[in-house]
Amino acid sequence: MVVGDIATGTEVLVIGGGPGGYVAAIRAAQEGLDTTLVEKAAYGGACLNRGCIPSKALITGSGLAHEAGNAEFMGVHADPAVDMGKMVEWKDGVVDRLTSGVEKLCKANGVNLVPGTASFVDEHTARVAHGGEGQGSESIEFEHAIVATGSRPVQIPGFDFAEDHVWTSADALDADTVPDRLGIVGGGYIGMELATTYAKLGADVTVVEMLDDILQPYEDDVKRIVRKRAEELGVEFHFGEGASEWSEAADGGYLLHTETEEGEESTYGVDKILVAVGRQPVTDGLDPERAGIETDDRGFVETDDRTRTAVEHIHAVGDVAGDPMLAHAASKEGIVAAEVIAGEPAALDQQAIPAAVFTDPEIGTVGMTEAEANEAGFSPVVGQMPLRANGRALTLNEREGFVRVVADADTEFLLGAQIVGPEASELVAELALGIELGARLEDVAGTIHTHPTLSEAVHEAAVAARGEAIHTR
Ligand code: FAD
Secondary structure (H helix, E strand, O other): OOOEEEEEEEEEEEEOOOHHHHHHHHHHHHHHOOEEEEOOOOOOHHHHOOOOOHHHHEEEEHHHHHHHHHOHOOEEEEOOOOOHHHHHHHHHHHHHHHHHHHHHHHHHOOOOOEEOOEEEOOOOOOEOOOOOOOOOEEEEEEEEEOOOOOOEOOOOOOOOHHHOOEEEEEEEEOOOOOOOOOEEEEHHHHHHHHHHHHHHHOOEEEEEEEEOOOOOOOOOOHHHHHHHHHOOOOOOEEOOOEEEEEEOOOOOEEEEEEEOOOOEEEEEEEOOOEEEEOOOOOOOOOOHHOOOEEEEEEEEEOOOOEEEEEOOOOOEEEHHHHHOHHHHHHHHHHHHHHHHHOOOOOOOOOOOEEEEEOOOOOEEEEEHHHHHHHHOOEEEEEEEEEEHHHHHHHOOOOOOOEEEEEEOOOOOEEEEEEEEOOOOHHHHHHHHHHHHHHEEEEHHHHOOOOOOOOOOHHHHHHHHHHOOOOOOO
């Protein structure tokens, strides 16, 4: 113990108050365990403060401005002016409401909240340095620990986040003015959500991506629709180019330099450069090795299907434990960790984890694609409903997109779904539930869906997979 430390003890020490950590802490407290949650910055982690929630708030604001200004064909004439400072203030209000809600929920469930930065001393002790000069520190002895320290954006050589014009996604969510020209390095889901947002806010957006397309894990027909819509919004794509450096331009802006694998160089004039090339685990300062915790070659903490690290009484959940780096996956892992510690037979036994991309239109996926089902040895049957044949989609002025379900031909068990279209992030929940319940095509097909809704496309895709489509041929 360091001189001046206060020593305390707890049954469960949770490090990090994001969606992995705070959910784990609440569940552990509900299990009757004495639980302490240490958070060094703000409750809610990346998700609430600089990820899921703020990005979706700006997607709503930018979408509203764009739609209002582009609805003359519907008889709506408007020329909306965006006050970015006001939009960010509204977004901050949403964030504050949620983060203070997390703090209240933790307290109401009896979780001891300790602000500060935790690091391991050994496999049963952590030291928490309280923020600020003279704030002191404390030693916490724990029986079990849950590491939920999350992730941060990957920085690439030549693009120092300390520079004012080099943005992380967090900077892009806090800007109180819209740059005239935004260069985005990386066409993954964070890059594409922000490309759509800023294009709708009026910026000229240029995306450079090393691969030959956006949204690498998704199927071609899914990506094509999102890319086409982004292009219609004016987003310019340059594939097969890696960002190499930036330089100052004569016009007061900057030049984003790129290079192909063959060494061909290009430059693009920009005012800000958003680097969105992936996220890396946060373990610096945590000293996991002092507790015997093992990390892989990229720094992610290795865990088993019960979220245990190499040290059985220490668990790791969420982004720090690697893919899937999604908030809802982090929360589920947090619940499993707490229940395992409480002695319950919990494990990560999900059949499928849904994922959503909040581009325009949205993407919602769960489980296997047709190709993955083939690879896994199934004989898949596929049903697809184009949204242009769905009444509600047309009343929303949406014609592009589809719902596709993948099932096993022999048993009709649902295996997966791919949805592109408005509210795809919501629609996918029905199919995630179906997969989890072991539903068959006939269960979805036999369920009456409300008319007129987008969910009828889910129904129709299941009906189509059975060869009985009414609204498509
Ligand atoms: P985090 O949320 O990163 O929380 C970790 C917490 O630990 C932080 O609060 C940090 O301050 C704290 N901490 C770290 N080290 C210490 C320490 N030593 N001591 C004390 N505290 C510490 N996911 C989705 O599912 N849907 C989305 O739409 C979505 N959109 C996103 C948009 C953006 C722009 C970004 C960046 C991410 C998005 N994500 C989304 C991903 C999502 O935010 C993460 O998967 C999620 O936050 C991971 O939760 P976590 O609890 O593992 O970590």
